[in-house]
Amino acid sequence: MNEGATLLSSVKGPQDLKTLSPEQLTGLAAEIRDFLIAKVARTGGHIGPNLGVVELTLAMHRVFDSPADRFIFDTGHQAYVHKMVTGRMDGFDQLRQRGGLTGYPSQAESEHDLVENCHASTALSYADGMAKGYAQRGEKRHVVAVVGDGALTGGMCWEALNNIAATDNPLVIIVNDNGRSYAPTIGGLADHLATLRLNPGYEKVLDLVKDALEKTPLVGKPLFDALHAVKKGIKDAVAPQAMFEDLGLKYIGPVDGHDQAALESALGRARRFGGPVIVHAVTAKGYGYQPALNDEADRFHAPSAFDPETGRLLAAPSLKWTKVFAEELVEIAGERPDVVGITAAMPESTGIDKLAAAFPGRAYDVGIAEQHATTSAAGLALAGLHPVVAIYATFLNRAFDQVLLDVALHRLPVTFVLDRAGITGPDGPSHYGIWDMSVFGVVPGLRIAAPRDAETLREELREAIGVDDGPTIVRFPTGAVPAALPALRRVGGSDGLGGLDVLAETDRKDVLLVSVGAFAHLSVQVAAKLAERGFGVTVVDPRWVRPAPVDLVPLAREHKLVVTLEDGVRAGGVGDAVSKLLRDNEVDVPLRDLGVPSTWIDHGTRAEILAEIGLTVPEITERVTKWASAVTSAAPSPLVTSVRG
Numbered sequence: 001m002n003e004g005a006t007l008l009s010s011v012k013g014p015q016d017l018k019t020l021s022p023e024q025l026t027g028l029a030a031e032i033r034d035f036l037i038a039k040v041a042r043t044g045g046h047i048g049p050n051l052g053v054v055e056l057t058l059a060m061h062r063v064f065d066s067p068a069d070r071f072i073f074d075t076g077h078q079a080y081v082h083k084m085v086t087g088r089m090d091g092f093d094q095l096r097q098r099g100g101l102t103g104y105p106s107q108a109e110s111e112h113d114l115v116e117n118c119h120a121s122t123a124l125s126y127a128d129g130m131a132k133g134y135a136q137r138g139e140k141r142h143v144v145a146v147v148g149d150g151a152l153t154g155g156m157c158w159e160a161l162n163n164i165a166a167t168d169n170p171l172v173i174i175v176n177d178n179g180r181s182y183a184p185t186i187g188g189l190a191d192h193l194a195t196l197r198l199n200p201g202y203e204k205v206l207d208l209v210k211d212a213l214e215k216t217p218l219v220g221k222p223l224f225d226a227l228h229a230v231k232k233g234i235k236d237a238v239a240p241q242a243m244f245e246d247l248g249l250k251y252i253g254p255v256d257g258h259d260q261a262a263l264e265s266a267l268g269r270a271r272r273f274g275g276p277v278i279v280h281a282v283t284a285k286g287y288g289y290q291p292a293l294n295d296e297a298d299r300f301h302a303p304s305a306f307d308p309e310t311g312r313l314l315a316a317p318s319l320k321w322t323k324v325f326a327e328e329l330v331e332i333a334g335e336r337p338d339v340v341g342i343t344a345a346m347p348e349s350t351g352i353d354k355l356a357a358a359f360p361g362r363a364y365d366v367g368i369a370e371q372h373a374t375t376s377a378a379g380l381a382l383a384g385l386h387p388v389v390a391i392y393a394t395f396l397n398r399a400f401d402q403v404l405l406d407v408a409l410h411r412l413p414v415t416f417v418l419d420r421a422g423i424t425g426p427d428g429p430s431h432y433g434i435w436d437m438s439v440f441g442v443v444p445g446l447r448i449a450a451p452r453d454a455e456t457l458r459e460e461l462r463e464a465i466g467v468d469d470g471p472t473i474v475r476f477p478t479g480a481v482p483a484a485l486p487a488l489r490r491v492g493g494s495d496g497l498g499g500l501d502v503l504a505e506t507d508r509k510d511v512l513l514v515s516v517g518a519f520a521h522l523s524v525q526v527a528a529k530l531a532e533r534g535f536g537v538t539v540v541d542p543r544w545v546r547p548a549p550v551d552l553v554p555l556a557r558e559h560k561l562v563v564t565l566e567d568g569v570r571a572g573g574v575g576d577a578v579s580k581l582l583r584d585n586e587v588d589v590p591l592r593d594l595g596v597p598s599t600w601i602d603h604g605t606r607a608e609i610l611a612e613i614g615l616t617v618p619e620i621t622e623r624v625t626k627w628a629s630a631v632t633s634a635a636p637s638p639l640v641t642s643v644r645g
């Protein structure tokens, strides 16, 4: 290495790690942490999880040979160090930015990345399949899966472990146990890991006993049997619930996940073992960076840009959708003792922590277990309660069958509150909440509300919790709540859910713009432009969007063109549902639908992505102008709206 050059700059690929001395590795780990803090402070991202896996990632790359050996990171939010040592250091200035490095593994970025799915608890299933596949093909590779203690609370992990235990493929499962998901990981599994963590002597005692036995005259099978008996005795005495071994999986650990030599020794043993093996590494989320280590609220799981010196977040404070929901839920819970909350391991970021604080015992953290959350909610409803399941929109997708059959078939009053609905942004396609209105729109008896501002969120949440004969969804986007947009008037209400809000109108009735949720401001701005161009426009917010509100039928009849605008996929979305409603009611007014195309859209800011897919005022105005011109001719018609200026 040149004088003055950093160790970090000498690492162009995993091979460069293999020759480093213990001292150099310690230095490199420190440089990696400094690099991550400096870069992520500017872009935002998963700083806490990545600071915790520096030594672990270096050990993986030193003991195994990626890409010949296959690395899978569960969830993938902890793969920054892996990116750094596989030739992507230069990309970190553009981390999670449009066109820049993704925040997760990415096949397009590197041959070292395989699994891009950022929904938790899938790695062991991928690993099981890959290990079986390589065995079938006669390929000699290790499959190495890193799974967090949080991800391990997801049911798929246990389905996979059940299968993996019955194989003898070279599959190494590294449990990255930092005791936290977002908040501290909960439940029996977390308790079990904690018990194991508190018994660091287990492996050491085993080694001592093994040494002693090897000095005795026992050989072959008698030695093995004696070893096994002693090992089991120690296990029962030192770590009485060594569940992994009871499941039939070799367990190595617990290992100090910040002790480079210990990690490499454990991974080396796992590699030599040749069959499925669990390495239990104990790490600290945020290791080496005090603001992230002291992070009670888990703000450093994935903060936006921050001051690296103090850890202070740089974004100006704003009123978030989540806060409005959380406060209203607490209000409602004060009035209704039957209302309880559920979060799938995200208490603070979904706002369920506020309910837990106000009414201890009435909020449940079920772990990263959206399917269980849903059916457990069904159970709570069967027991006479009204559960509110607060979840990010993208994560409810995996509980479709539970929503359909466990909840809706039984007509159970469960309210799902879908935060981060619509295009979210820097986390990329796995995190966009764009499928809910299509996917859950087909569930019989399920009603979906899409509030447009804080006031309507409060109102629609109350309406949803007031429904007692089936499930409801209330969905809202990420970030700050827009300014209030009061209705000019409310019409209809014949379907029992309170009617539609007219947000803007002209005397002339050319275009009926059906605006879903937070697109209301955008729609009113489009209407103003269309009115300037001489088209008559009515903007209506249906409030409850699935099933399509029957009150739209008479309104549509009064217009020459219906345009729907939604923050979700067009395929099977609100536009399709309204179109079907109109057809079923023999309304022959043409309909055009605007929304998110059914393609994989790369990460970026919400604004950048909406611009790319043409959901901006100028683009929508142009398109509607074209459509409207085909069915009517323009003439002056001033727009009336509650928006000033």
Ligand SMILES: Cc1ncc(C[n+]2csc(CCOP(=O)(O)OP(=O)(O)O)c2C)c(N)n1
Residues within 6 Å of the ligand: 049, 075, 077, 078, 118, 119, 120, 121, 147, 148, 149, 150, 151, 152, 176, 178, 180, 181, 182, 285, 301, 344, 345, 346, 368, 370, 395
């Ligand atoms: C199905 C699903 N639900 C929720 C999330 C949101 N989420 C991302 S990381 C995380 C916590 C993961 O905890 P753990 O696996 O222990 O990893 P750590 O962050 O502690 O390294 C959660 C809940 C997700 N990615 N996927």
Ligand SMILES: CC(=O)[C@@H](O)[C@H](O)COP(=O)(O)O
Residues within 6 Å of the ligand: 075, 077, 118, 301, 302, 349, 420, 427, 478
């Ligand atoms: C990996 C994951 O699923 C979450 O950590 C997600 O990145 C958080 O997103 P928010 O920042 O919107 O809470």
Ligand SMILES: [Mg+2]
Residues within 6 Å of the ligand: 148, 149, 150, 151, 176, 177, 178, 179, 180, 181, 185
């Ligand atoms: Mg964890």
